[in-house]
Amino acid sequence: MTRLAGGLIDRSLPLNFTFDGKAYTGFQGDTLASALLANGVQLMGRSFKYHRPRGVVAAGSEEPNALVELRSGARQEPNTRATVAELFDGLAARSQNHIGPLDRDFLAVNDLLSPFFAAGFYYKTFMWPKAFWEKLYEPAIRKAAGLGSLSMLPDPDAYDKGFLHCDLLVVGGGAAGLAAALTAGRAGAEVILADEDFALGGRLLAESDLLDETEASVWIATVRAELDSLPNVRIMTRTTVFGVxxxxxxxxxxxxxxxLPTPGDKVRQTLWRITAKRAVLAAGATERHIPFADNDRPGVMLAGAMRAYANRWAVSPVKREADAIAIFTNGDDGHRTAMDLIAKGAKVLGVIDVRQTAPRFGDYEVFAGATVTGTKGRLGLNAIEITRNGRSEWHPVGALGVAGGWNPNVHLASHHRGRPVWNADLLSFVPGADGPKGLIPAGAAVGKGGTEEALADGMNAAITALAGIGIVAAGIALPKAANAAAEQVAFWHVPGKKRAWVDFQNDVTVKDIALAHKENMRPVEHLKRWTTLGMATDQGKTSNISALAVMAELTGKSIPETGTTIFRPPYTGVSLSVLGGGDTGTTFRPRRLTPTHHWAEAQGAEFVEVGQWMRAQYFPQAGETHWRQTVDREVLAVRSGVGLCDVTTLGKVDVQGRDAGEFLNRLYANMMxxxxxxxxxxxxxxxxxxxxxxxxxCARMAQDHYVVTTTTANAGLxxxxxxxxxxxxxxxxxxxxxxxxxxxxQIAVAGPNARELLSRVVDDFDLSNEAFPFMACAELTICQGLRARLFRISFSGELAYEIAVPARYGQALIERLMQKGADLGVTPYGTEALGVLRIEKGHAAGSELNGQTTAQMLGLGRMxxxxxxxxxxxxxxxEGLAADRRRLVGLKPLDAGTQIMAGSHLFTAGAAQTMETDQGWVTSSCYSPHLQSYIALGFLEAGDARMGEVLVAANPLEGQEMKVEVVSPHFVDPEGGRLRD
Amino acid sequence: MLIPHPLLGLRDSQEFTYLGDAALMQRPDPAADGAEAAFCDYVFLRDNPAGVHRELWFHEQGDRSWLVVTRDTTTHEILGAELASNLKLGAAQ
Structure with a gap:
């Protein structure tokens, strides 16, 4: 155990967890990383390419190394940063990217082969023979690379999405963010304060700086209590604002x-869409490291992270308490870590400062003008080589903190093509003036990382932001604070022959950048793609600027001349589950149910999705073993008795007004x-x-009132x-x-008995052919007073009506019709029978109205x-459309028992089957129980003049070919006598 | 994006359906000489400016009004929104 005194953990709440099957204990308030370090575990994973042993580097969401797999079964989650995974009792975590045990990874052989894995090796190595890529190289690479693995099971948890509005969104709850939120909250503005951490405070939690001469956590608690008490302030912890x-x-x-172990009755995550009039970006800064030889061993970490572990989590990052800790720095900041570690009782070897005139802030050794030039320790650091004035000596240490300076978290400020600008004094990029409108960066995010200046800058940013929307905010009394010494020099990496890692996650070294330079991949965009630098889960948060500096050195240009790193959303990885917001499975999109849906369900109907609608496809009865039996029965029942079909899904539009007729004249090709x-x-x-x-x-209900219908598919359009x-x-x-x-x-009532059936439900309404002929419509009442509309229209070619009642009476109506029509052979039919009936009648539907056909082709040219x-x-x-001679025809196979495949193309018998000889195609096909033959509709060149001709319908995809006869598309009752009787 | 609906105030663009260039409101005279050529241009040719663009948005999940929205296509800044019917009627007077 390497726990120190103090810290912001609750020692009264111990938590048990496992890592690679081994049991450990941590405390409430720990992250997985802090708890592992407290248990002396430095080795947490293997690197991506070389499978080098790796430990934790950072203490926040920028972590490139300590990626682990959490949980098991369907909740297994790969590539989770141990540094932000909150510890809970029973947490099971596993290391990733190794074959065999973590400490004896079989793939560590890759490290010996590293000369073959240089920058761009994918592009150079796996080129030949070409055929090997798909079958051998890619599967092998995919198996060896990629970090964690997926469970391949559906995500069992619920997700949600929500919408929020505010005057001021404060991104980040550190010194600047808290000051901004408090200033705006007191001014009465609607404020949202979001922080990715589970606790407010940001770096204040990680530093030993005092506020009002007491621990910062006291001030944070006071501010939190006040913000909690303000109804106009919403605090959102565990919330990452990932994009603008x-x-x-x-x-x-x-x-x-x-x-939590499982979400219980909560959602796992929520996607928030926050509309903010103004925002303050108080996202803080991320520390960068200094590449030197073998700098990737477990135990080497950022000096600021080391401070966070010591101060917030009371952890010393060494395996054994007796191990000494060294700090390597290019500025004053590294000295703070030494001071804090000493104050906590950890053993400090000293501070290796690259500056010849290095300061000393306390009682520790300073190696001035020195660098770290090597490390030792197979699975964890046990010695470093310090070189001063050309003389090198080895020192045993258990951990090394590296302080290379701080990069403001400019990410969100660069989302709207905002370009960060180089600040030579701060040796970092800061947000430029052209960032997203209404977003004001403050505090460490603009390089004002001292506690005193961050507090003041946050307050001022809030005042400025609110002034822009007419809210006057007064300054607040800020706690007494200081700015720590922060002088530094530009020192980017330690030159040497051995590999020095720049990007830990992608295994990119200084040598790789030098190679990219030699191969002329110099622009940062090329550098990134050639070396994979800055890719994957951390998006180069700790490495981008160092890489830029190395490239600048090689090209002899300045850093801003070499390039600028900008960032796209998301700030950190966002799961696809939460982006879906819970819209999966049956809730992927709205499901619309017809008014008779539940009734149809009770009849045992099979359903089919038609756009968003669920429609009854057919109604199987006992003894029917094949859907065709059911559909044939339904079709014949309509032609011989009476059938009922819910046609509510057809679009209906009420058109009213003095000019309704003229409007429809202009809308429809024919006169209305x-x-x-x-x-x-x-x-x-x-x-x-x-x-x-x-x-x-189009039904004209009154002089100034039409009811028009559309197809189901196009209703909205x-x-x-x-x-x-x-x-x-x-x-x-x-x-x-x-x-x-x-x-x-709306329910279609179709078949010879339709009139008789309807006469049993209408209230005193004359349904005779004379009083209510084909294509008549009327408003009436049925079933003793229920308001209804009746249309004598037919899609099936039979005597038919469509009757409409207010939607809530739909189910009652179909039940009444079924009951009243029992002796008439009333039969419910679904969309399959509907399709057969319309093909038998030669009515066009979606396959014929597919957007490529004309009125003439449909035989409706005169309309x-x-x-x-x-x-x-x-x-x-x-000309091109008017001269089109293709026409809708009916097709009958010479062998009545062979199905014509829709999509088949039509050719003259004996002709070659080419694009040039193509005569047309089959659009719709079915079995007609009425004709006891398969039939089809299709478009045929000069089809109306080719009745009786025998053609070949070819389906070359499946090697099918059959002879078909061209017939009228009106297979049933071509004179239309039935529907007019 | 937020669209300043002239009747309903700022509304989220997710409530709208986008159509395109507001030039679609200028349907050619079908009786004029050369109507076919004019319709070909109307149906198939659109300007695609980098900069200020007047375009049609339908408040489909809202009050069903068609708006003419003036938007800078390079910044997504919205410079104004008007009811299409008002514009069309105003132009006719």
Whole structure:
């Protein structure tokens, strides 16, 4: 155990956990990383490429090395940073990326082969022979690379999404963020304070700095209590603001239950879309390291992280208490770590400072003008080589802290093409002036990382931000604080012959950058892709600037001349589950149920998805063993008795107004204004480019009132188009539109007994052919007073009606019709039978109205009225469309028992089957129980003049070929006598 | 993105359906000479400016009004939004 005194852990709450199957204990407030270090575990994983032993480098979300797999079964989660995984009782974690035990990884052989894995090795090595890539190289690389593994099981947890609005979003709850939130909160502004950590305080938790001469945690608790008491402030911990989007919209993920063994009745995570009038970016800064020979051993970490482990988690990062700790620094900041460790009672070897005139702030040894030039220790650091004035000596140490300076977390400020600018005094990039509108960076995120200056800068940023939206905020009394000494020199890496790691996660060394330079991959964008630097889960948070500095040195240019690193969202990895926001499986999209759905379910119907709708596909009965038996029975029942089908899903639009007729004249290719009140007309709609778009019926209920229907698929699109022409093109017409698709339940009643059945439910209404002929419509009441609409229209070719009642009566209506029609052979039918009936009748549907066909092709050319303008009329007369001779035809196989495959192409018998000889194609196909033969519809070159011709329908994909006879598309009752009787 | 709806105030762009260039409101005269050529341009040709663009958005999950939104395509800044019907009627007067 290497626990120190103090810290912000709750020692009264011990937590048991396992790592690679071995049991350990930590405390409430620990992260997995701090608990492992407290147990003397330095080795936490293997590196990506060379499988080098690796330990923790950082103490926050920037961690490149300590990636572990958490949990098991369906909740197994790879590539989780141990530094941000909150410890809970029973946590099971495993190391990744090794074959065999972690301390004897079989793939460590890669390290010996490292000369072959230099920058760009993918592009150089696996090029030949070409065929080997897919079969050998790629599977092998995929197996060896990639860090964690997936469970391949569905995610069992729930996720959610939510929307928030505020005056001021404060990103980060450290010194600057707390000051900003408090300033804005007291001013009465609506404030959201978000921090990725589970505790507020940011670096204040990691430093020993005093506020008002007492521990910072006291001030943090006071501020938190005040913010909690303000109803206008919402504190969101465990919440990462990961991206800035247009117009002040911020994406954030709240990890609601990641810190619990299972979410229980909570969601696992929530995706928040925060609309903020202004934002303060108080995201702090990330420390960078200094590459030197063999700097990747477990035990080598960032000096600031070491301070965080010591101060916040009371952990010394060594395996044994007796081990000494050394600090390697290019500035004053490293000395702070030495001071804090000494204050905590840890053993400090000294500070290796690259500066010849290095300061000393306390009682420890200073190696001035010295560098670290080597390390030893197979699975963890046990010695470092210190070189001064050309003389080298080895010192035993158990850990080494590296302080290379701090990079402001400019990420969010660079999301809207904001370009960070180089600050030569701070030796880092800071947010530029062209960042996202309304986002004001403050504190360490602009290089003001001293506690005193961060507090003041946060307060001022809030005042400035709120002034921009007319809220006057007063300054607040800030606690007394100091700025730690922060002088540093530009020192980017220790030159040498051995490998010095720049990017730990991707195993990129100084040598790789030198190679990229030699191979002319010098722009940062090329450098990144050639070496993979800055990729993967950490996105180069600890490595990008160091790499840029190394490249600058090689090119002899300055750092800003060499390039700028900008960042895209997300700030840290976001799971796909939370981006889906819980919309998976049956809730992936809305499921619309018809008014008779539950009734159909009770009848044992099979359902089919039609767009968002679930429609009854067919209604199997006892004894039926194949869907065709059911569908044939349903079809024959309609042709011989009476059938019922829920057709609610067809789009319905109510069109009212003095100019309703004129409006529909312009919308439909055929005339609608001349339609008599009480009558229905079939309508064809074109697209403005002249192709057929949609069809349906127009019923004129009154002089100024039409009810039009659309296909199910186009219901929303046609309504949108109608509104477009109404508002954008002809707003002078007096017409009002409303979609009533969901308001009315509509049931088709089709078959010779349809009139008899309906006569049993209508209230005193004359259904005789004379009083209510084919294509009549009326408003009436049924079942003693229920408001209804009746349309005598037929999709099946039989005597048929569609009856509409308010949607909530849909189920009652179908139950009543079933009951009243028992002696008439009433039969419910689904979409399959509906399809057979319409193919038998030669009615076009989606396969024929597919956006590539014209009115003429459908045999509806005469419907496009030459007497008036309508959408698409002008373009439909274009030569290319007008001269198209393809026509809708019926097709019958010479062998009635062979199915014609939809999609087959038609050829003259004996002709070669090429694009040039293609005569047309099959659109829809089914078995017709009425004709006792397979039948089909299709488009055929000059089809209307080729009745009786025998063609070949070819389906070369499946090697099928059959002879078919061209017939009229109206297989049933071509004269239309049945529907008019 | 947020769209300043002239009647409803700032609304999230997710409530809207995008159509495109507001030039679609200028449907050619079908009776004029050369109507076919004019319709070809109308149907198939669009300007795609880098900068200020007037475009049609449909408040489909809202009050179903069509808006003409003026947007800078390079920054997504929205410079204004008007009811399409008002614009069209105003232009006719």
């Amino acid at each position: 989007y247009d117009h002040g919209i911020y994406g954030a993920v709240e990890r609601v239950a990641d810190h 204004g001349t339609l008599k009140v009480g009558m229905v007309r079939y309508g064809l709609m074109l697209r403005e480019d002249g192709h057929a778009y949609d069809d349906g019926t 046609v309504y949108r188009q109608m509104e477009f022409f109404h508002q954008c093109v002809w707003p002078e017409l007096d017409v009002q539109l409303i979609s009533t698709t969901d308001a009315w339940a 496009v009225s030459p007497k008036k303008d309508s959408i698409g009329a002008v373009m439909s007369r274009r």
